[in-house]
Amino acid sequence: MLAYKFDKTTKEYLGTQEAQVNPLEGGYLLPANSTFIEAPEYEQNQIPVFEDEWIVKADYRGSWQVKLDDVTFSKVDYIGTKSGYQVISDEVYNDYQADNDKYKVIDGVFTDISDTEEYRQKKAREREIEFNKAFFNTSLGYVRRSVTMADGSHKDFLSDLLPVISMGVQAGTPVNILTYDKPPFEHDIEDWTEYQNQVVVTPQFIQECFLQLSNDFLPINEE
Secondary structure (H helix, E strand, O other): OEEEEEOOOOOEEEEEEEOOEOOOOOOEOOOOOEEOOOOOOOOOOEEEEEOOOEEEEEOOOOOEEEEOOOOEEEEOOOOOOOOOEEEEOHHHHHHHHHOHHHEEEEOOEEEEOOOOHHHHHHHHHHHHHHHHHHEEEEOOEEEEOEEEOOOOOEEEHHHHHHHHHHHHHHOOOOOEEEEEOOOOOOOOOOOHHHHEEEEEOOHHHHHHHHHHHHHHOOOOOOO
């Protein structure tokens, strides 16, 4: 005779064991925390729980869950479901950590919005903001503020290179630099060479660079 065991605290199904024969009264002795009621079949992320009868409940213990009212995350440590929470996969959790603009609670559901116009426009604005931090505009095109030299070192264009370039132009020596066209911001740029231009520095360009350098250090007007 099989007895179906359950946990003393959670009442979750633990497996079976052979019940011993009752030598005094006949029949079988029921072990503690067990029942002779056969446990039902269950699938992944489920567990039978004994509550006078077996009830199959959701079991996502160890998985990530998101609290929908404030989008905070924790590990599931209970059997069943909890109102206001949504169980998510490790993939979704990691995806959110990498880009938390990609998900939004819509009608009580934690939803991937990466295919929406709202998401695309937000990412485009972020890319444009980052571009304007890394580049400044001139009549010859956009110039990257941090320049990678042939030896792999990095130079600031305005503070490190502009004085040398300016002296070369004043001496009448042609100086070539790389400038960039303004890229589209609808997607990440994987190959910047597509937007590169090799141009000869002009006196006007030098003036624009010194003006940009001056603007970088304008005092903040606090009202």
